[in-house]
Amino acid sequence: MTVASNLGFPRIGHRRALKTALEAHWAGKSGEAALLREAAALREAHWRHQHGAGLAHIPSGEFSLYDHVLDTATMLGAVPAGYGWDGGGPVSLATYFALARGNAEKPALEMTKWFDTNYHYLVPLLARDQRFVLTENRPLASFREAASSGLRTRPVLLGPVSFLRLAKTTDGSDPLDLLDALVPVYARILRELAEAGAVMVQIDEPVLALDLPARARDAFARAYGALAKAGPELLLASYFGPIGDNLPTVLGLPVAGLHLDLCRGSLDLGPVLEQARPDLALSLGLVNGRNIWRADLRACLATAQRVAEARDARLLMIAPSCSLLHVPLDLAEETGLPAELAGNLAFAMQKLVEIKLIARGLDEGEAAIAAALDESDAAIAARAASDSVHNKAVASRLAEATDAMTRRRSAFPVRRVAQRSALDLPRFPTTTIGSFPQTTEVRRARAAHAKGAIDDAAYDAAIETWTREAISWQEAIGLDVLVHGEFERNDMVQYFGERLAGFAFTRHGWVQSYGSRCVAPPIIWADVSRPAPMTVRWARFAQSLTEKPVKGMLTGPVTVLQWSFVREDIPRETTCRQIALALRDEVADLEDAGIRVIQIDEPALREGLPLRAAERDAYLAWAVDCFRLSASPVRDATQIHTHMCYADFEDILDAIAALDADVISIEATRSRMALLEAFEKRNYPNEIGPGVWDIHSPRVPEAAEMAALLERAAARLDPDRLWVNPDCGLKTRRWDEVRPALENMVAAARRLRAATHST
Numbered sequence: 229m230t231v232a233s234n235l236g237f238p239r240i241g242h243r244r245a246l247k248t249a250l251e252a253h254w255a256g257k258s259g260e261a262a263l264l265r266e267a268a269a270l271r272e273a274h275w276r277h278q279h280g281a282g283l284a285h286i287p288s289g290e291f292s293l294y295d296h297v298l299d300t301a302t303m304l305g306a307v308p309a310g311y312g313w314d315g316g317g318p319v320s321l322a323t324y325f326a327l328a329r330g331n332a333e334k335p336a337l338e339m340t341k342w343f344d345t346n347y348h349y350l351v352p353l354l355a356r357d358q359r360f361v362l363t364e365n366r367p368l369a370s371f372r373e374a375a376s377s378g379l380r381t382r383p384v385l386l387g388p389v390s391f392l393r394l395a396k397t398t399d400g401s402d403p404l405d406l407l408d409a410l411v412p413v414y415a416r417i418l419r420e421l422a423e424a425g426a427v428m429v430q431i432d433e434p435v436l437a438l439d440l441p442a443r444a445r446d447a448f449a450r451a452y453g454a455l456a457k458a459g460p461e462l463l464l465a466s467y468f469g470p471i472g473d474n475l476p477t478v479l480g481l482p483v484a485g486l487h488l489d490l491c492r493g494s495l496d497l498g499p500v501l502e503q504a505r506p507d508l509a510l511s512l513g514l515v516n517g518r519n520i521w522r523a524d525l526r527a528c529l530a531t532a533q534r535v536a537e538a539r540d541a542r543l544l545m546i547a548p549s550c551s552l553l554h555v556p557l558d559l560a561e562e563t564g565l566p567a568e569l570a571g572n573l574a575f576a577m578q579k580l581v582e583i584k585l586i587a588r589g590l591d592e593g594e595a596a597i598a599a600a601l602d603e604s605d606a607a608i609a610a611r612a613a614s615d616s617v618h619n620k621a622v623a624s625r626l627a628e629a630t631d632a633m634t635r636r637r638s639a640f641p642v643r644r645v646a647q648r649s650a651l652d653l654p655r656f657p658t659t660t661i662g663s664f665p666q667t668t669e670v671r672r673a674r675a676a677h678a679k680g681a682i683d684d685a686a687y688d689a690a691i692e693t694w695t696r697e698a699i700s701w702q703e704a705i706g707l708d709v710l711v712h713g714e715f716e717r718n719d720m721v722q723y724f725g726e727r728l729a730g731f732a733f734t735r736h737g738w739v740q741s742y743g744s745r746c747v748a749p750p751i752i753w754a755d756v757s758r759p760a761p762m763t764v765r766w767a768r769f770a771q772s773l774t775e776k777p778v779k780g781m782l783t784g785p786v787t788v789l790q791w792s793f794v795r796e797d798i799p800r801e802t803t804c805r806q807i808a809l810a811l812r813d814e815v816a817d818l819e820d821a822g823i824r825v826i827q828i829d830e831p832a833l834r835e836g837l838p839l840r841a842a843e844r845d846a847y848l849a850w851a852v853d854c855f856r857l858s859a860s861p862v863r864d865a866t867q868i869h870t871h872m873c874y875a876d877f878e879d880i881l882d883a884i885a886a887l888d889a890d891v892i893s894i895e896a897t898r899s900r901m902a903l904l905e906a907f908e909k910r911n912y913p914n915e916i917g918p919g920v921w922d923i924h925s926p927r928v929p930e931a932a933e934m935a936a937l938l939e940r941a942a943a944r945l946d947p948d949r950l951w952v953n954p955d956c957g958l959k960t961r962r963w964d965e966v967r968p969a970l971e972n973m974v975a976a977a978r979r980l981r982a983a984t985h986s987t
């Protein structure tokens with residue numbers, strides 16, 4: 229029988245139960261036992277759902293209290309000194325959370341994007357002579373836990389090559405040097421799983437979707453040569469893109485099975501059918517784990533049938549393309565979606581049903597699932613023909629967009645002169661990135677407003693109060709370019725999604741971003757346009773309170789695209805251009821409303837970069853073009869800012885320069901300004917605000933620290949082009965951190981002004 233299977237289930241739980249449990253624990257309101265009980269209850273519920281959906285291979289061990297890469301690191305004893313681990317037994321929960329979130333003595337491990345998703349993992353930090361020990365066989369514990377509930381599961385492990393490729397070493401040496409030390413620990417994990425009765429173990433190696441050096445390919449051969457002997461059958465899973473040129477390596481490995489992402493990596497199927505050993509089991513990732521559209525069941529079944537004809541049909545599995553971590557839990561929770569859209573969607577729970585249907589169709593023939601196939605056909609046909617999806621006005625506006633619309637009126641040096649006289653800023657101007665703390669009070673008001681418990685007038689009055697307080701406080705401490713604080717926004721993308729035509733939004737469509745932090749990505753389902761101004765009301769209000777410039781605050785087109793669920797019937801580029809044109813109108817309206825500085829955030833520009841180098845230039849070309857399309861309608865004297873964070877930017881510096889923003893603020897604190905070397909080398913032409921406060925940590929930096937960072941920056945870059953700001957927005961911080969930190973930041977800027985004088 230064809231195996232209906234899953235690679236990973238969302239962890240956050242119904243209505244973000246895990247978030248609630250974690251945050252209660254961190255706040256000291258519940259102990260470890262309560263947290264662990266809640267986590268176990270979630271796992272059990274998730275296994276039961278999957279069992280109930282008829283899946284034969286149910287994953288275990290992929291659940292995590294914070295992040296699965298951190299789980300792997302702590303399981304392997306890859307715990308740097310100073311976090312309270314004795315080097316022997318299991319890693320305590322306190323140590324685990326200290327690694328994830330930092331504590332009084334130590335900063336958190338670095339956090340970065342999981343491939344091209346909006347999920348963030350903690351980067352394992354390894355010593356050059358790192359020793360690995362099995363602190364606790366986590367997948368085994370999970371496998372047994374499921375077994376005690378009467379459920380047989382398929383354990384999941386992050387593979388050794390991916391683990392090392394995603395890690396960093398303290399001295400910059402290649403983590404792959406540690407492979408031989410690591411493999412024996414993996415072998416033991418697998419042996420113990422086999423002894424406990426695990427038949428097949430899923431071992432994830434998503435780095436196979438990347439360009440790999442020969443050294444990494446050799447590492448696969450070495451590692452899997454040893455691991456294949458450990459006991460259980462190995463299902464090697466790759467996802468997020470084609471395995472492509474890594475296929476010869478993969479097909480030479482002595483593994484029992486191979487999972488293919490047939491949504492993003494469908495190109496692999498032909499070569500695999502031609503070249504794979506006949507006894508290699510194949511897991512067909514047909515149901516998209518990265519998007520929320522319902523599967524085209526007929527097309528999925530046809531692909532499965534094609535494989536079944538070419539291969540031993542007993543060795544086939546039907547699966548999602550990747551773990552379902554990246555989609556919301558349950559469409560049934562959503563009652564407010566447009567009816568014609570809801571029929572086209574599938575969240576994690578619905579995807580399980582699709583997987584089972586495809587497997588059944590393969591085993592029992594089309595007739596057995598005829599009704600489901602008809603329903604799928606009808607939904608797809610209805611969408612293709614829908615008048616709500618296609619908007620002629622949007623199409624013609626896009627067709628008429630010219631190259632000239634992507635250019636400012638004058639070059640930067642000319643604009644700079646105009647902006648200096650218009651804005652009258654001191655040297656080392658100070659500013660913040662946009663948001664101020666989203667306090668419980670702010671969120672409660674929004675929740676009450678959404679429920680109808682308070683009316684528009686009461687909600688607006690509350691936002692006005694917070695904005696007024698924020699403006700007068702910023703004036704009082706002496707910031708130069710102010711922000712309104714973003715109190716009216718739930719999330720920087722969701723907020724715009726809720727105001728643009730072509731978007732739908734969910735009530736409970738949460739997806740984990742990191743730890744307990746979640747996002748509810750809007751769904752772009754139709755052509756995008758802007759029915760009315762989106763931010764002008766609050767920008768105008770804030771500007772009316774002060775003589776100082778208040779920044780208009782927008783999320784850029786690429787970031788809106790990247791952090792939404794996107795259409796698959798038109799290219800991403802086209803959707804991005806539609807968003808860009810809508811934002812262009814917003815930029816023009818802000819300028820008309822008297823806003824002199826407009827920030828267009830693009831923190832996800834780097835995240836959208838294709839995983840394979842060969843596709844990057846094409847992406848960057850349209851991404852830059854879209855930003856410029858949004859940013860360019862304004863006069864020379866109107867200053868355009870952009871902001872980026874959460875990524876390494878070295879490899880896209882040319883594109884960053886090509887944005888031609890007048891000012892860029894960028895995360896730089898953790899790297900101690902190292903990033904600026906790259907800006908210096910490339911002679912980055914415009915103004916820069918390298919962050920001087922790591923806002924991911926509750927620590928309040930001293931003025932002297934920030935001044936020292938600024939001096940480092942001033943040594944690299946023209947001091948006349950430097951701005952002073954935090955690394956990112958302050959929505960996740962508390963006011964009792966923000967107040968002293970920003971006062972210190974202003975003091976740091978003043979010190980630098982006093983110490984240097986204009987040349």
Ligand SMILES: Nc1nc2c(c(=O)[nH]1)N[C@@H](CNc1ccc(C(=O)N[C@@H](CCC(=O)N[C@@H](CCC(=O)N[C@@H](CCC(=O)O)C(=O)O)C(=O)O)C(=O)O)cc1)CN2
Pocket residue numbers: 346666668671672674675717718719720721722741742744745746747748791874960
């Ligand atoms: N989309 C997106 N991606 C991003 C970022 C980002 O800002 N946005 N930043 C980077 C890091 N990722 C982050 C992701 C999420 C959050 C974050 O703070 N998320 C919030 C939710 C944000 C939100 O939409 N909040 C809503 C809903 C708030 C809420 O939970 N309301 C309660 C009720 C509140 C109460 O009564 O107290 C409910 O509905 O149950 C609002 O403010 O309105 C959270 O998990 O806590 C921060 C950083 C990279 N990716």
Ligand SMILES: [Zn+2]
Pocket residue numbers: 661831871872873874955956957
């Ligand atoms: Zn940011």
